[in-house]
Amino acid sequence: MSRIGVFICHCGENIGKTVDCAQVAQAARMMPGVVYATDYRYTCSEPGQAQIRQAVVEHKLTGVIVGACSPRMHETTFRRAVAAAGLNPYLCEIANLREQCAWVHTNRHDASAKAVDTVRAAVARVQRNAPLMPIEIPLTKRALVIGGGIAGIQAALDIAEGGVQVTLVERSNSLGGHMAQLSETFPTLDCSQCILTPRMVEAASHPNIRLETYCQVERVDGYVGNFTVTLRRKARYVDWSKCTGCGTCWQKCPQKKIPGEFDEGLGQRTAIGVPFPQAVPSKPVIDRDNCLKFKTGKCGICEKLCPTGAIQFQQKDEEFTERVGAIVVATGFQVLDKSHLPLYGDGDHPDIITGLQFERLASASGPTDGEIRRPSDGKVPRTVAFIQCAGSRDAAGGRAYCSKICCMYTAKHALLYRHKVHDGKAIVLCMDVRTPGKGYDEFYRRAVEVDAVRYVRSRAARIYPQDGQLVVQAADTLNAGKRMDIRADMVVLATAAIPQENVRSVAQMLGIGYDADGWLSEAHPKLRPMETNTAGIYLAGACQGPKDIPETVAQASGAAAKVLGLLTRPQLQREPIVARVHRTSPPVYSTCVGCFTCAAACPYQAIEKEEIHDRQGVLLKTIARVNPGLCQGCGTCVSVCRSKSIDLDGFTEEQIFSALEALTV
Amino acid sequence: MTKVHLPIHEHSNGRPQVGLAIEPQETGGFEPRIIAFVCKWCTYAGADLAGTSRMTYAPNVRTIMLPCTGRIDISLVVRAFLQGSDGVIVSGCHPGDCHYTSGNYRARRRWMLLRDLLDTLGVDLRRLDLAWVSAAEGAKWVKTIQQFTDDMRQLGPYSALHAVAGDYSPDLAPLAGSDDDAPGVEVDAAEAGVPLDPALAAAMRQALEQGTAKAILGWKRRIVPGPLQPTWITEASAVGQLMVAVHGGNLTRLFKQPQVRKLGRVGLIVRYREALALNVLLQEKQLDPQQTLAFGVDGQGHFLGVVDWADAGFIRRWETSTSAAEKPSGFSEQTWQSLDKLMALSPAQRWDFWQQHFVRCIKCYACRGSCPMCNCGQCFTDKNMPQWFPTAADGPGNFSWHLVRAFHLAGRCVGCGACEEACPAGIPLSLLNASLARSAWKHFGHRAGATSAGVPLQADFRANDLENFIL
Structure with missing residues (x-):
């Protein structure tokens, strides 16, 4: 027989003013199963909680109802209180008498009547509550970081420093990402490689980090704490265990005219090699599509010259699996291709370059050794026009968002140009200049005031070549859109930051969300910016949205802290609100007939097949089974089950039915 | 004057409560009883926000919180009406906002089908309100409740539905007149079969002799006059x-039998109907395709050869291009016309039409027994923890049985009409099934049995599913 205790809180005057709490308590006393009911001024206070604890013991309560504020407010408080008195916390339910009763009604009689109904429903429900125990899930104490840019490096290092093993996967053949391509960084003008390469080396040599470059994630199975990841190590055609990185192969490779991706097509590379001199690991791979040996069967110079015999043209892709407990997604971004901006020089004029190409021109290790020379003829441009928001903040073009980093890097570009070409003119065409950040506005003012960069508030409509120069046709937005023609020797477009091309398939593989633009979705835009809606998978860096380096590093460290918080626990504990398939004794075993409509409806792939065998191993029945590690407790499966063979703990059919019945007498 | 709603009078178990603390108060007019089923993450939070912002609304709504609209089963809604609610509100996160990513999408599809079914049954759709309310939309919640409560005050108590629980005598006046015009399907119970096509008989003998089939399902003549009786043989002779x-x-209903x-x-x-049904059974993993051998026959019983029944071409040979597009599955032309x-x-006339039929239902469950899709290990109506729907062959019992039976066939019924043929009371069950088949086709492009691939109708969703009925 149930022994329910009911505690009605006045919440000072908050509930008591509109609801007759004493009367509600008195009504509760007469409800079936209730053995104790009282009202108190502040039930959440220590004396209020003590009253609950005392009553649980004294009246041997089997269930507790607290009529108080919303369960979203104090459910945890009161469940802890009853747990302290020795009662299972899930035998405590809250009747919301404040937010959804006292505060929204004015008539004392109506509000009190509703309060009694609400309490009656809760009393009926709690009698059907089962004691639930937190679910314990074993943990694999290893993390996977996808992406070897600054976000991935930082996350991997932080996790490794915390004492947890990390596998860091990068699809290209070096760590570094976009940051390695940058010349200097705003607002301090640190050399990007000078601050990045030590971190790359550290990540590669850390005892807790296993680095897998030239490697891709193929498949992710499992759930928080227990992921199985299938990785594909792409064929490098070089045995890295033998290679010493001496460089003979790429110095002698006859294929020298391949446009280099690292230099954004401005420089050239060989068919075998490392993407840039400071690459980590500093071991080459062969680009199969451009290698003469693969294309014609003749050549093999690298193989002949390699002092350690490391070249292996027969190498194949290798798949292997790794078990990890948590995953950090740090897959980064890409910049919009110029070809998407046909009005700006048909998208293929050599002297109209992207910001990232400008970084390579300005970089000491770039194709021009840091001299600003325009790609078409190698001349030093005397006038450079910088166009901001090329593709960003353009709803018609499909990208309504601000790419966030362009205002700052354009200021940096203009300033670097002025430092390198003293008599050059730098003109920035901007919609606005957005410089929130520590030292950012000062940096922009410095470009304007010290380095005489000219900012023109305008919108560039078209760029076309004329007499060996480029004409930027723009609308002067401070002068009623009057047409301006600006002649420049080179134009730098601050092209929009856009999501990686394969982001959707990556998100689907991981079972995480992405927004309409293709940025990966965080669990909550303000309060859970590093988590995804899939437990155990975290986000770091620009895969979630455009970010500058400090923000990226901050988020990466945050994600690492989340991973450490998860993986340093002895095991995983989670709320036991999960679905359960009905089981019964033989010969029925379960009323489930295994139609697996639930499995098709489950948003989390939490429904598995369970085979029931007899002692001889003969298959008797195939039914559904819920994996409690994957189930998030939404209950969608319950609604699609025709035979009512699946139920959701905490919101069982019995609980809801009882509450409904008590409400609609 | 209408009876005043007394929030506290007796407990649901029928035990009267004595010494009530709060005495019922007489008010001026009818106050409806409304139940709201809301999701925890959006609407419940939005309702809390309304409180925190000290907005006010009518006190008629009693809220039941669930984790997700995905968990809001139709049993809850139907039960709330059966228990005397004058209106029901269902509310959760906006599409795209679901805490569980897609629970609300599936709920939306379910509600669309439920609404169409309730409409066919003549239930007043104004009594069911569906609204998306985000955690930030306290004001929308207030507006939803206020508007709905006002509407229910205007409509008055939902006595039509509540009355099925009491002495119900349907008003058949609107349907009086010529019996010929009345909707409903005449079942030709004396439908005789044709003897086996010799080629078919030879193929069957061969299969049994060579052991490619251990048994063959077919029909035989009954001892007493009546339709052919399904049976199976194991010997070539x-x-x-x-x-x-x-x-x-x-015939596929025989697969339900363990023997x-x-x-x-x-x-x-x-035949066509078996082919469609086999596809549904395969989609629901109730059948191993390796364990069946299909002897295809056409509409006249001519042997078509051993066929791959999952082959769309085999199914399509019964369908003229136009009729299949407009009228999915195997329902007869007569059913669509009815x-x-x-x-x-009018909805009220439909209500009376169905009550007139349901009043004859004796709950023999012949409809269930004859249906190849009714293959649950235990039917919902036989489950009593909890007993969502009354089992008696009375007003509420029959109404809820026929409603839920039809709903469970949404997107699954192939229109074979076996249930209707089996019904001793002549209830036109195919009309309910056809109504849902039409919804499934019209709104979601789903045809039961057209293919064994894909996801069952109610487990699936599209982000752009129809939702013009949701606030």
């Missing part, structure tokens, strides 16, 4: 007993 029913029944499942590889006569006639009536 017994092939002569079998007949082919041109219309009626659905048939134990037979091993089974051959069966496959449905159109029924839907042309």
Whole structure:
């Protein structure tokens, strides 16, 4: 027989003013199963909680109802209180008498009547509550970081420093990402490689980090704490265990005219090699599509010259699996291709370059050794026009968002140009200049005031070549859109930051969300910016949205802290609100007939097949089974089950039915 | 004057409560009883926000919180009405905002089907409100409740539905007149079959002799007059007993029987309806395609050869291009015409039409027994923890049985009409099934049995599913 205790809180005057709490308590006393009911001024206070604890013991309560504020407010408080008195916390339910009763009604009689109904429903429900125990899930104490840019490096290092093993996967053949391509960084003008390469080396040599470059994630199975990841190590055609990185192969490779991706097509590379001199690991791979040996069967110079015999043209892709407990997604971004901006020089004029190409021109290790020379003829441009928001903040073009980093890097570009070409003119065409950040506005003012960069508030409509120069046709937005023609020797477009091309398939593989633009979705835009809606998978860096380096590093460290918080626990504990398939004794075993409509409806792939065998191993029945590690407790499966063979703990059919019945007498 | 709602009078178990603390108060007019089923993450939080912002609304709504609209089963809604609610609100996160990513999408599809079914049954759709309310939309919640409560005050108590629980005598006046015009399908119970096509008989004998089938399902003549009786044979010598029913029944229902499942590889006569049903059974993993051998027959019983029943071409040969597009699955032309006639009536007339039929239901469950899709290990109506729906053959019992039975066939019923043929009371069950088949086709492009691939209708969703009925 149930022994329910009911505690009605006045919440000072908050509930008591509109609801007759004493009367509600008195009504509760007469409800079936209730053995104790009282009202108190502040039930959440220590004396209020003590009253609950005392009553649980004294009246041997089997269930507790607290009529108080919303369960979203104090459910945890009161469940802890009853747990302290020795009662299972899930035998405590809250009747919301404040937010959804006292505060929204004015008539004392109506509000009190509703309060009694609400309490009656809760009393009926709690009698059907089962004691639930937190679910314990074993943990694999290893993390996977996808992406070897600054976000991935930082996350991997932080996790490794915390004492947890990390596998860091990068699809290209070096760590570094976009940051390695940058010349200097705003607002301090640190050399990007000078601050990045030590971190790359550290990540590669850390005892807790296993680095897998030239490697891709193929498949992710499992759930928080227990992921199985299938990785594909792409064929490098070089045995890295033998290679010493001496460089003979790429110095002698006859294929020298391949446009280099690292230099954004401005420089050239060989068919075998490392993407840039400071690459980590500093071991080459062969680009199969451009290698003469693969294309014609003749050549093999690298193989002949390699002092350690490391070249292996027969190498194949290798798949292997790794078990990890948590995953950090740090897959980064890409910049919009110029070809998407046909009005700006048909998208293929050599002297109209992207910001990232400008970084390579300005970089000491770039194709021009840091001299600003325009790609078409190698001349030093005397006038450079910088166009901001090329593709960003353009709803018609499909990208309504601000790419966030362009205002700052354009200021940096203009300033670097002025430092390198003293008599050059730098003109920035901007919609606005957005410089929130520590030292950012000062940096922009410095470009304007010290380095005489000219900012023109305008919108560039078209760029076309004329007499060996480029004409930027723009609308002067401070002068009623009057047409301006600006002649420049080179134009730098601050092209929009856009999501990686394969982001959707990556998100689907991981079972995480992405927004309409293709940025990966965080669990909550303000309060859970590093988590995804899939437990155990975290986000770091620009895969979630455009970010500058400090923000990226901050988020990466945050994600690492989340991973450490998860993986340093002895095991995983989670709320036991999960679905359960009905089981019964033989010969029925379960009323489930295994139609697996639930499995098709489950948003989390939490429904598995369970085979029931007899002692001889003969298959008797195939039914559904819920994996409690994957189930998030939404209950969608319950609604699609025709035979009512699946139920959701905490919101069982019995609980809801009882509450409904008590409400609609 | 209408009876005043007394929030506290007796407990649901019928035990009167004594010494009530709060005495019922007489008010001026009718106050409706409204139940709201809301999701925890959006609407419940939005309702809390309304409180925190000190907005006010009518006190008629009693809220039940669930984790997700995905968990809001139709049983909850139907039960709330059966228990005397004058209106029901269902509310959760906006599409795209679901805390569980897609629970609300599936709920939306379910509500669309439920609304169409309730409409066919003549339930007043104004009594069911569906609204998306985000955690930030306290004001929308207030507006939803206020508007709905006002509407229910205007509409008055939902006595039409509540009355099915009491002495119900349907008003048949609107349907009086010529019996010929009344919707409903005449079942030709005396439909005889045709003898086996010689080629078919030879193929069956060969299969049994060579062991490619351990048994063959077909029909035989009954001892007493009546439609052909489904049966199975295991010996080649017994092939002569079998007949082919041109219309009626659905052989695949035999797969529900454990003794048939134990037979091993089974051959069966496959007509259009069997082919469709086999596809649904395969989609729901109730059948191993390796364990069946299909002897295809056409509309006249002519042997078409051993066929791959999952082959769309085999199914399509019964369908003219236009009729299949407009009228999915195997319902007869007569059923579609009757449905159109029924839907042309007013909801109140439809309500009376169905009550007139349901009052004859004796809950023999012949409809369930004859249906190949009713293959649950235990039917919802036989479950009593909790007993969502009354089992008695009375007003509420019959109403809820026929409603939920039809709903469970949404996107699954292939229109074979076996249930209607089996019904001793002549209830036109195909009309309910056809109504849902039409919704599934019209709104979601889903045809039961057209393919065995894909996801069951109610487990699936599209982000752009129709939702013009949701606030």
